[in-house]
Amino acid sequence: MLRIKNLSVYYGYVHAIKDISLEVKEGELLVILGANGAGKSTLLGTAAGLIKPAAGEILFNNKAVTGQTSEQIVSKGISLIPEKREIFTTLTVLDNLLLGAFHRYRKNKEGLKNDIKEILGIFPALKGRERDLAGSLSGGLQQMLAIGRGLMSRPALLLLDEPSVGLAPLIVQEIMAILVNLKKTGVTIVLVEQNTKSALKVADSVLVMERGGITHRGSPLEITANSSIQEAYLGRARS
Amino acid sequence: MGEQLLQLLFSGLTVGSIYSLMGLSIVSLFNITGILNLAQGEFVVIGALIAVSLCSIGMPMIVVFPVSILLAALLGGLIERLTINRARGASNLNMLIITIGISISLRGLALLIWGTDTYSLPAFTKGGPLFLGGAALNPQSIWIFALAVVNFAGMYLFFEHTYWGKAVKASVNNRTGARLQGINPHTISLLAFVTAGGLGAAAGVSIGPITMVTYDMGFMLGVKGFVAAAIGGLSNVSGAVIGGLFLGILEAFSSGLISSSLKDAISIIILILVLLFRPEGIIGAKRERKI
Numbered sequence: 132m133l134r135i136k137n138l139s140v141y142y143g144y145v146h147a148i149k150d151i152s153l154e155v156k157e158g159e160l161l162v163i164l165g166a167n168g169a170g171k172s173t174l175l176g177t178a179a180g181l182i183k184p185a186a187g188e189i190l191f192n193n194k195a196v197t198g199q200t201s202e203q204i205v206s207k208g209i210s211l212i213p214e215k216r217e218i219f220t221t222l223t224v225l226d227n228l229l230l231g232a233f234h235r236y237r238k239n240k241e242g243l244k245n246d247i248k249e250i251l252g253i254f255p256a257l258k259g260r261e262r263d264l265a266g267s268l269s270g271g272l273q274q275m276l277a278i279g280r281g282l283m284s285r286p287a288l289l290l291l292d293e294p295s296v297g298l299a300p301l302i303v304q305e306i307m308a309i310l311v312n313l314k315k316t317g318v319t320i321v322l323v324e325q326n327t328k329s330a331l332k333v334a335d336s337v338l339v340m341e342r343g344g345i346t347h348r349g350s351p352l353e354i355t356a357n358s359s360i361q362e363a364y365l366g367r368a369r370s
Numbered sequence: 371m372g373e374q375l376l377q378l379l380f381s382g383l384t385v386g387s388i389y390s391l392m393g394l395s396i397v398s399l400f401n402i403t404g405i406l407n408l409a410q411g412e413f414v415v416i417g418a419l420i421a422v423s424l425c426s427i428g429m430p431m432i433v434v435f436p437v438s439i440l441l442a443a444l445l446g447g448l449i450e451r452l453t454i455n456r457a458r459g460a461s462n463l464n465m466l467i468i469t470i471g472i473s474i475s476l477r478g479l480a481l482l483i484w485g486t487d488t489y490s491l492p493a494f495t496k497g498g499p500l501f502l503g504g505a506a507l508n509p510q511s512i513w514i515f516a517l518a519v520v521n522f523a524g525m526y527l528f529f530e531h532t533y534w535g536k537a538v539k540a541s542v543n544n545r546t547g548a549r550l551q552g553i554n555p556h557t558i559s560l561l562a563f564v565t566a567g568g569l570g571a572a573a574g575v576s577i578g579p580i581t582m583v584t585y586d587m588g589f590m591l592g593v594k595g596f597v598a599a600a601i602g603g604l605s606n607v608s609g610a611v612i613g614g615l616f617l618g619i620l621e622a623f624s625s626g627l628i629s630s631s632l633k634d635a636i637s638i639i640i641l642i643l644v645l646l647f648r649p650e651g652i653i654g655a656k657r658e659r660k661i
């Protein structure tokens with residue numbers, strides 16, 4: 132579904148992504164692990180059009196989307212839930228969700244009410260808070276709102292950048308369960324996480340990144356069995 | 371005495387409505403794009419001068435008004451694409467300097483096309499002044515006041531009750547978040563300048579019958595609009611409207627009761643006082659960030 136070939140990304144002189152190639156298969160939940168600064172966010176940001184790559188190719192459903200703007204990419208069916216959530220704090224929860232459908236708003240306004248209902252069904256904790264300002268929500272609810280807003284674009288591919296950061300374990304579990312359910316509805320998911328254990332539980336396959344490159348690929352079992360990865364990531368993050 | 375004061379109040383409200391309109395345009399463009407547009411006064415003048423030309427070929431005012439707005443809106447959009455859009459990512463100071471450049475260029479253009487003559491525009495409605503409590507009120511003043519009200523209400527409705535208004539607010543609140551939903555900040559910047567051009571022309575055509583029109587009147591209008599905006603703290607729309615009315619009334623009373631040479635000095639003094647002691651504005655609270 133998403134194919135990345137020999138991708139390189141720079142920030143000035145910092146070579147943040149070094150010649151990475153990878154494939155995300157339709158219907159899978161791919162987890163990307165890696166320490167701080169490994170380049171995980173840069174990889175997702177580039178796939179979502181926020182950052183322009185220096186070299187390489189990004190194909191979505193066999194069509195090149197390399198170098199397109201994020202506005203173009205979201206309309207193709209890729210939605211990024213960024214690390215900092217980037218919700219509209221001064222707007223209501225309802226408006227945040229409505230704006231998630233911006234790229235398809237002109238085509239079908241009528242469906243929006245149902246879609247909102249559906250999203251509130253997925254995140255019942257947001258029910259009753261529709262008129263509240265998004266900035267007044269707790270961290271967990273803001274994360275759910277960010278995911279809900281991303282889903283409003285009806286993505287085929289959902290990119291999530293550390294959704295569990297700063298959240299209580301119970302809420303992390305809730306979010307992981309929601310991701311598994313989303314996968315069942317046919318959404319392909321790429322999940323970047325440092326909260327390794329809970330992520331490995333839901334993963335179909337796993338990539339490990341280090342200093343801008345991919346060091347390991349495998350099934351969750353293979354990754355768990357690998358002692359060097361164990362030491363580097365699994366020993367530290369507990370959930 | 372009472373009649374004289376009422377008369378001053380009327381002319382203060384008229385001039386104040388003009389300043390409010392200016393302030394409103396400056397503040398909304400600033401809120402949306404982070405750019406302080408020092409060329410807003412030139413948009414007003416160009417709009418009014420376009421109307422002068424359209425009138426001179428015999429078009430009725432009812433057609434002239436929308437056509438001038440349309441043409442000035444196009445001009446606003448064209449300028450955005452040729453200057454602001456080219457300078458994407460430039461600092462706000464650089465953007466400010468660019469708007470000064472736009473202002474000088476537009477004034478030059480107006481001089482080339484329309485020369486240094488003073489033009490007049492016909493009032494929207496025929497008939498003499500109305501007398502209220504012994505003071506005369508020019509019907510055109512009511513039109514200007516109405517335009518300010520409609521402008522203000524329109525802006526409120528747009529931002530609070532339309533999907534696009536919310537998209538603009540979202541883009542101001544969080545540019546990255548907005549881009550990820552498919553909201554293009556460059557389109558919003560274009561629309562903001564198109565609107566600024568159109569609103570400028572609406573103001574120009576409405577005030578023309580009262581103030582007359584010359585190619586170089588934009589600068590002082592821009593300054594007054596900026597003072598109105600600054601009174602409201604630059605980002606507060608209602609603050610700018612109230613600020614404009616306040617400034618107009620203050621000018622009218624000081625020139626009527628003390629000396630008319632004070633008129634322009636007043637606004638500069640207010641500007642300096644506000645910037646020195648209340649940079650967040652006299653009216654309204656501070657707001658943190660814009661795009």
Ligand SMILES: Nc1ncnc2c1ncn2[C@@H]1O[C@H](COP(=O)(O)OP(=O)(O)OP(=O)(O)O)[C@@H](O)[C@H]1O
Pocket residue numbers: 142145147165166167168169170171172173174214325
């Ligand atoms: N805007 C930027 N300007 C310059 N360098 C950057 C920028 N963003 C990231 N970097 C650098 O690029 C590299 C990769 O950063 P990135 O944020 O992609 O890592 P990450 O794996 O997401 O880390 P984290 O787990 O902390 O989120 C790091 O060395 C970082 O310092």
Ligand SMILES: [Mg+2]
Pocket residue numbers: 171172173214292
């Ligand atoms: Mg990151």
